[in-house]
Amino acid sequence: MEIENSNKEESNIDHISNVLNDNIYGCDLLLCLFITALQSYRVDTCLRPFPSAYVHDTHKNVDALRNLCDTIPSLATILKYPQMCSLEILELLRWLLCQKEQTTLRKVNVPISIKKSYQPHYTYEVIYPFKIEEAWQKRKNSRNSFLTYHGSQLDNFYSILKVGLQHNLSGEKALLFGKGIYVTNEITISMSYAPFGLSWKNSILGNKISIIAVCEVIDDIEKVKCKDEKFKRRAINRGSIASDIPDKYFVVTDSDMIRLKYLFVYKKVQLP
CATH class of the missing domain: 3.90.228.10 (Phosphoenolpyruvate Carboxykinase; domain 3)
Incomplete structure (x- = not known):
């Protein structure tokens, strides 16, 4: 399991580092919009699409996602020290920033x-x-x-x-x-x-x-x-x-x- 998680982490870091090196300002604004929607009292309508990893039996685990986002360091810090991020942060950032064929x-x-x-x-x-x-x-x-x-x-x-x-x-x-x-x-x-x-x-x-x-x-x-x-x-x-x-x-x-x-x-x- 540790080896599998280590491989996931390395893969996530590679993808995230590439997109941040290419477009850190664009990634920053996208993350801003995501977190602003997440913090809204209208989160059900504002946060679309919602990350599927935080949906269990149609229930959206908004609190867990908010708690995780509170721990995300600046993107400049992540670019310099990606290993300081948890696997959960890396997977969320990869979902948000690195999907193919997205706007x-x-x-x-x-x-x-x-x-x-x-x-x-x-x-x-x-x-x-x-x-x-x-x-x-x-x-x-x-x-x-x-x-x-x-x-x-x-x-x-x-x-x-x-x-x-x-x-x-x-x-x-x-x-x-x-x-x-x-x-x-x-x-x-x-x-x-x-x-x-x-x-x-x-x-x-x-x-x-x-x-x-x-x-x-x-x-x-x-x-x-x-x-x-x-x-x-x-x-x-x-x-x-x-x-x-x-x-x-x-x-x-x-x-x-x-x-x-x-x-x-x-x-x-x-x-x-």
């Missing part, structure tokens, strides 16, 4: 023009596996697409990254402008929906951050509702109680018409 995050320069006062501290591009990227390009076909902003609570972003923005989970907003995903072409509007939240205590990004998603939207006249004259379409969405979708808002009624393109990460700056 990943990579730190990049800000890719679009944005006012200096709204510049994020960190920008991440969302990198999709080949099959998902191919399906999106086929869906888009010859249609145009455009970029919009979406703000949400920090604990929502793990599931958003893993399963995408879902038009059927719009909650109370569905009563106002109809069911769908709410995005805008004005970043200041999104900021009001993206409060700072506690993240991972050992993150290189800081332990209190806010995220604005930059989303690519396929310009589908039936499934993307807005008032903007440039798009020349109806500004009323079925099922809404408001008479009109307001300026600078878009309601995407089909999840297949939208995907994450970038994440803007803002860290809470402590005043002296």
Whole structure:
């Protein structure tokens, strides 16, 4: 058994070290999103997918997972001293960071023009596996697409990254402008929906951050509702109680018409 565990540990260390050497900032943010979802009072809905090693007879052992995550050192420390981690930590990190064909995050320069006062501290591009990227390009076909902003609570972003923005989970907003995903072409509007939240205590990004998603939207006249004259379409969405979708808002009624393109990460700056 000791030999088997030793082999597992060596294998885990090799895989984790490789991915951290290649993309430590992307791994750090992914771990931040995972832990934030895990600590949420809405953990059942926020932490999707949930690691199967902590599910027993349909019961999710949230407490055990939280206790384990409290002991994870910084990724820089793990990269330097991987042997200090328990086998349980290594297996969790391998599950989270090293799966093949999963969506990943990579730190990049800000890719679009944005006012200096709204510049994020960190920008991440969302990198999709080949099959998902191919399906999106086929869906888009010859249609145009455009970029919009979406703000949400920090604990929502793990599931958003893993399963995408879902038009059927719009909650109370569905009563106002109809069911769908709410995005805008004005970043200041999104900021009001993206409060700072506690993240991972050992993150290189800081332990209190806010995220604005930059989303690519396929310009589908039936499934993307807005008032903007440039798009020349109806500004009323079925099922809404408001008479009109307001300026600078878009309601995407089909999840297949939208995907994450970038994440803007803002860290809470402590005043002296």
